[in-house]
Amino acid sequence: MYRRRTVGVVVPAYDEAGFVGGVLEAVPDYVDRVYAVDDRSRDRTWAEIAERASRLNRAAATDRGRETVAAGAGFDRRIVPIRHDRNRGVGAAIATGYRRALADGIDVTAVMAGDGQMDPARLPALLDPIVEGDADYAKGNRLADGARDEMPRFRLVGNAALTVLTRIASGYWRTGDPQNGYTAISRRALERLDLEAVYDRYGYPNDLLVRCNAAGLRVADVPMPARYGDEESSIAYATYVPTVSALLLGAFVRRLARRYPLRELHPVPLGYAAGALALAGSALEGARALFGRRPSDGATIGIGRAALLAVAGAASAGAAARLERRLHAPLEVRRDG
Structure with a gap:
């Protein structure tokens, strides 16, 4: 638990063999459950998740004075391996983890990508606004002053452009870096969002922000230094930017219709x-x-x-x-x- 709140972490992974195991090992001890969601990877990602989950769950059981962990025994399994039957997209993988966290009654659920780009030491900065009751959803911002130095220039320019578009679409005019997937969300917020309708590909954080505003949720923007290693991005920016732009236009219209009924x-x-x-x-x-x-x-x-x-x-x-x-x-x- 973290400050008397149960905490879950969703780890979406697609072709992250060599990285996802380290992410699972690095999740802080105060996290109650880790939902490792393999989006039907083509490499050894699932095998790596299964092996680390088995080993780490046994270690957790030993720490509690047990020798075995009964499959499906609620919180007896700290790491919950989940595998999609087909590749559905990172947004769908996160939604799968969110639904499991809701079913488990988790108070706050964070997202840490399976490629190791998200520093576990920064997790409290995202949890605190929610635990303290200031926000329903917290997200990192690599574009904040002093937090953008490590981001490659081509990503910085594209992200800045998408920040402007997402601010218009979402109505969160002071929130930046909408592509940042390092987030935390309250159980109350998850209960108010239609997880089945959230965009299932890489535009999911933009779409989720728009839906948060439509639901009247409070969002915390947390400076978060960029962190890059040997991982390779699978985003094709030539198609990504036009796709997300079209997504934001539709989301913008839907948000206006929900927030401001025509009769008013x-x-x-x-x-x-x-x-x-x-x-x-x-x-x-x-x-x-x-x-x-x-x-x-x-x-x-x-x-x-x-x-x-x-x-x-x-x-x-x-x-x-x-x-x-x-x-x-x-x-x-x-x-x-």
Whole structure:
């Protein structure tokens, strides 16, 4: 237990042989249960999980004065090996662990990737905001001041861009580094989220943030230095960024529909909608002016209209964003890490 709360850790793994065993061994002793979820790896990941789980569970039983661990005997098994029947994605692996933690009544559940990039010594910084009642969900932020030095530049630029998009989509305007998977979440939050609907691939942390806001959950942003070793990322950024951008657009619309029912005529969705329509009109008017068959004076007028619509659209969307930032400020918690 950690500060009188039961703690679980989900370790999602896909082709992490040579890394995942070390992650399981490094999980702090105060963690009550570790859910090691193999997402149908092609290498020896599952064999490594099974071997380490058997050995570490026997050691835990010996420490408690027992010689054997009965399979399925609740908390008698500290490490719970789980294997998907097919490859479903990292988001699905984490959701599997979350559901098991809920079934076990775990108070706080963290996520530590199977590649060893997440420093176990930093786990208390994520648990504390939840244990102290300040937040429902805590996440690391490698983009915070003093915490970004180790991140490769190409990741830094891409992450900064996705931070802006995710802030718009989620409504958490002061929260950064949405790609950071080092997180902790309360049982209350898991009970309020639809885990079956969370995106099952690498965009899951972005999608989860949007769903947290829709559910009115408080999020803590914790500075978390980047940590890289010999592991290789399986993310294909050429397809990843467009995919997540499309995901965020859909999630943004769903969040607005849930937070601001149409019958209320709230100024936030109205402002965003007016801004989107004006910007679309600007693009259309500009295309007509540049490529349509018009006299030169008509083209000039068309370009002027496009510019006015663009200014009006940006102003409307910006006003909605500023209002949301004020409304959602109580849902954002800043920590020193």
